[in-house]
Amino acid sequence: MFGVDKGDQIRVHGGGFANKAHFKKWYKKIYLxxxxxxxxxxxxxxxxxxxxxxxxxHNLHRHEFFTVVAEQMMLYFRNEDDDDVGIGTNTVLDGHFRAAQEQQNTSHYPVAKEAGRRNVRCAVCKLERNMNKAIGEKGMAQNVVMCSDCPIPAHNHVVRDDAHRIIHKRSEFKNMTCFQIVHSEAGQRLWKICKGGSDRVQYKPQQIDPIYQDLLQHHTGERTRKRRKHNNDGNNDEDEDEEEDTQEEEDDRVRASANNSTGV
Known part of the structure; x- marks a missing residue:
């Protein structure tokens, strides 16, 4: 009787649908x-x-588990492309299974970020944000997890709410979480770990990677970043490839932008 008593107890304390919804049709309440x-x-x-x-x-409380289930149900949507491959195809699970197969022999697992690190931003979302400022930074630092084996932070859910982002729509990353993208075979070629660097500069994207060049071309129309090189006379020499901005430089730009918006 333990299972029945436990189920009734949860439903009485607001954890069930059947006690909250009232229908004249008996089968609707049975379904709930x-x-x-x-x-x-x-x-x-x-x-x-x-x-x-x-x-x-990690062990979860009941309200935590139900919150995650509710979020997944609200964020889930069916791609138009999925209709061509049959009703029974679940592309979200396909993406998770594909990522799990790539990670099964690795030691990369999501872990909670350290207390006090509030502004840690997702490496995947930040990659396109640096290319296209129209994407914005909303949600970039929310629900970010760290990795047990590398310093790259990322979201541990599938990002779908931004029409400007295209990395999540690529075939090799389709229906993967940001964390799975970073640690997939293609993602490990796209991001480089800076060994022996400072605490703030721990990783950076590889500009020579084809995925990086495709993303840059989509957002800027160019496959390489350019900047003007100034000589001692103050004149501009020919354009040269721009090195990827470090995390410290990027944080400085964010703080400067925040100060300008507040009038400081």
């Missing part, structure tokens, strides 16, 4: 009751998996 059982079993199964030694999952 079955949905309550699904969620309860999924919640118990998650915490059981989190208790396994060396598991990458």
């Amino acid at each position: 009751g079955i949905l309550d059982c699904y969620l309860l079993n999924a919640y118990i199964a998650w915490n059981m998996a989190a208790a396994i030694p060396r598991s990458t999952k």
